[in-house]
Amino acid sequence: MGIFERWLTLWVALAIVAGLVVGNLAPGLVGLIAATEVASINLVVAILIWAMIYPMMVGVDLAAAVDVARRPRGLVITLAVNWLIKPFSMAALAVLFFDHVFAPLISPQDAAQYIAGLILLGAAPCTAMVFVWSQLTRGDETYTLVQVAVNDLIMVVAFAPIVALLLGVTDIAVPWETLVLATVLYVVLPLLAGLATRRALGSEAAIARFTHRVKPLSIAGLVATVAILFALQGAVILAEPFRIVLIAVPIVIQSYLIFAVAYGAAYLLAVPRRIAAPCALIGTSNFFELAVAVAVSLFGLTSGAALATVVGVLVEVPVMLSLVALANRTGHRFAEA
Numbered sequence: 001m002g003i004f005e006r007w008l009t010l011w012v013a014l015a016i017v018a019g020l021v022v023g024n025l026a027p028g029l030v031g032l033i034a035a036t037e038v039a040s041i042n043l044v045v046a047i048l049i050w051a052m053i054y055p056m057m058v059g060v061d062l063a064a065a066v067d068v069a070r071r072p073r074g075l076v077i078t079l080a081v082n083w084l085i086k087p088f089s090m091a092a093l094a095v096l097f098f099d100h101v102f103a104p105l106i107s108p109q110d111a112a113q114y115i116a117g118l119i120l121l122g123a124a125p126c127t128a129m130v131f132v133w134s135q136l137t138r139g140d141e142t143y144t145l146v147q148v149a150v151n152d153l154i155m156v157v158a159f160a161p162i163v164a165l166l167l168g169v170t171d172i173a174v175p176w177e178t179l180v181l182a183t184v185l186y187v188v189l190p191l192l193a194g195l196a197t198r199r200a201l202g203s204e205a206a207i208a209r210f211t212h213r214v215k216p217l218s219i220a221g222l223v224a225t226v227a228i229l230f231a232l233q234g235a236v237i238l239a240e241p242f243r244i245v246l247i248a249v250p251i252v253i254q255s256y257l258i259f260a261v262a263y264g265a266a267y268l269l270a271v272p273r274r275i276a277a278p279c280a281l282i283g284t285s286n287f288f289e290l291a292v293a294v295a296v297s298l299f300g301l302t303s304g305a306a307l308a309t310v311v312g313v314l315v316e317v318p319v320m321l322s323l324v325a326l327a328n329r330t331g332h333r334f335a336e337a
Contacts, residue, residue: 276327
């Protein structure tokens, strides 16, 4: 591994600190970055995520996508965890902690808001950052793309009914502009750029050399994204650190729980390493833009529900990096093909 990958945890920790400092000392700069938002998607962050995704997309071979049908176990695990387990386990943990464990510490009104925000987070599986986590675990690029594509198609029809069921709200307005823009920015455009690059490079050896050269840029994009995310929420974090910690507790537990379920299932079903890690990480990660957009539309920009979805953004990267490290340390226990 290069220096960027070897010391990634340190770079991310420094990025978190830098983001908090900039967020509180340079609010004007943070305001300019925040103003680039379209349909709840920050375009500066989107560009950085695009840069992270692009190297992996160069490795996608669409001709091999048909092979996924012959290896369905990883896809089945991903979909089962995302849609049959994750939304309901997140709702259960939210109720457990905010209606019971943390009940003496917060008002019932705030508890209800935080529960709603966590339900929205749990019902929105990830689209963009999955490609980054898959790349860091040396996942199968083509299989990961198919997993994300199928997951997104299901999200179009399943997200609103699940949220309506768990929240008891019947008029869930799905922000289609957020879904469409995220799909274009995080899947379609990087894929087209990757396919064009792959065609231009020609041989597999040239493709391998190219992706090795650009991988440090992908890691740099991840670190910059972390800094910006924490800068955008720096004032909130320092203003309400206790509430941030309370909201983070069930999110962290949910993340490790979902990863354990998916990764354990992959091991028991003899899913190959390059598929096992991404299929577990997809269920663990969240589509935070969608969750934030729905929270704001239902409950308001300054609501506790919106705050809970934002905490999900802040918790995700450090937690996911720890799970990436775990997957890399235990990958030898899985079959290679």
